[in-house]
Amino acid sequence: MAINKKYNWGIIGCGKIAHKFAEDLLEVPNANLLAVGSRDIKKAKNFGRTFKVSNCYGSYMELIADNEIDIIYIATPHVFHYENTIMCLNAKKAVLCEKPFALNLEQVTEMILIAKKNNTFLMEALWTYFLPHYRHVLKIIESNKLGKIKNLQADFGFASTYNPKSRIFNKALGGGSLLDVGIYPLFAALSLLGYPENIEAKATFGETGIDENCTMKLSYKNNIQASLFSSVTEKTNTEAIIKLEKGTIVIHSRFHEPSTITITKNGISKLYEFPVTTNGYNYEAIHVQEMIAKGNIESEIMTFNKSIRLVRLLDAVRDKIGLHYE
Known part of the structure; x- marks a missing residue:
């Protein structure tokens, strides 16, 4: 094409x-x-x-x-x-x-x-993978200008109106905080730190059997950790804080969608803005067309292997909290 x-x-x-x-x-x-x-x-x-x-x-x-x-x-x-x-x-x-x-x-x-x-x-x-602010963060990490990551904190929580038949609360529709919004903090950890050596997780379950809240801790070599949280009953800051050897990167709320970042180094903070006039979904759509035009059957950014690693991580967390879908 x-x-x-x-x-x-x-x-x-x-x-x-x-x-x-x-x-x-x-x-x-x-x-x-x-x-x-x-x-x-x-x-x-x-x-x-x-x-x-x-x-x-x-x-x-x-x-x-x-x-x-x-x-x-x-x-x-x-x-x-x-x-x-x-x-x-x-x-x-x-x-x-x-x-x-x-x-x-x-x-x-x-x-x-x-x-x-x-x-x-x-x-x-x-879509987060393709947004300008997130691409910028990845470039900074890869450049090693701020050194290696020491730890990561990321959350995504919102207070949803309880409706047992809704997509959020209905277990038969794959409801729950982990798959709906917990995937974003997990994606952040995976894209920034890779697959963890150890996974700890616990969840609060609601009347319909879905995880309403999920707390996760991923551990890596050299005592590096990612502290993650998701919720469909509690509104959180929904930001990502990346602490590195030589500074800190904060991806402001809501970190998974078009946003701003603050980089702090030597006590000096600078805000970076990434003007986006759309919801942000156009970036992934453009990428899909580019890949198809090249004759690719998979993305060069969101590869098959990355999707496999992400779902493997989701499966591992579900096993830890005892969440099973039929």
């Missing part, structure tokens, strides 16, 4: 994140939101009216069968990611699937195998 080719996108799922992604897709060069699919045709049509989408489907399979679609963004609840991704890949549709990629390592491994089998692009939509 040529780099200047127009890419027709389809979106599966019509929830909040799908709306934000659709807004940002309008800002992506050579991207055209052609279709939306929902199990409820009314939702699909309402979504279509909002974003002037030509093709609105009342089932996912109808959307997948649309021959004009090049890339499908999967924005369904966690528990459906595996099934939806497999359907798309078997139809040889490129896939950008929301995080978490799937519920466990076994599912993610099969998704990747099928992408390779069908020679079709697949990427986990961990």
Whole structure:
């Protein structure tokens, strides 16, 4: 595919994140939101009216069968990611699937195998990796200008209105703080420090059997630690504090989305701003189109191996806290 080719996108799922992604897709060069699919045709049509989408489907399979679609963004609840991704890949549709990629390592491994089998692009939509402020932090760490990381603190908590049927609290939909927002502090630790040598975790469970709060401690060589926390019942600062040998980096709230950073060195602090006029999802969408234009079936940034390591870490934490999905 040529780099200047127009890419027709389809979106599966019509929830909040799908709306934000659709807004940002309008800002992506050579991207055209052609279709939306929902199990409820009314939702699909309402979504279509909002974003002037030509093709609105009342089932996912109808959307997948649309021959004009090049890339499908999967924005369904966690528990459906595996099934939806497999359907798309078997139809040889490129896939950008929301995080978490799937519920466990076994599912993610099969998704990747099928992408390779069908020679079709697949990427986990961990958008933070592509945001300007986070790319800047990674460059600073890699440059070693502030020395090596000594420890990391990261949290993500929000107070959600209790609804046992909602995606957040319904265990049958993969609910809980770990998979929904705990993935971000874990991603930060993984991208900054790598896979830990030891994992400690404990959680508070609610009436529906999901983890409402999860506290995690990851340990590395040389007494380096990452202290992480996630919650769907408690609002937290949602920031990341990276302490290094020669200074400190603070990724301000909310660290996983477009934000600012403060770097302190020799007692002097400097604020860095990264003006972003969108929700921030356009960066990953641009990257997906670039990868497909190059003929890649995986991202050069959010690689298959990184998704495997992330879900392995999620699985390990779930084992520690005793959270199991059927």
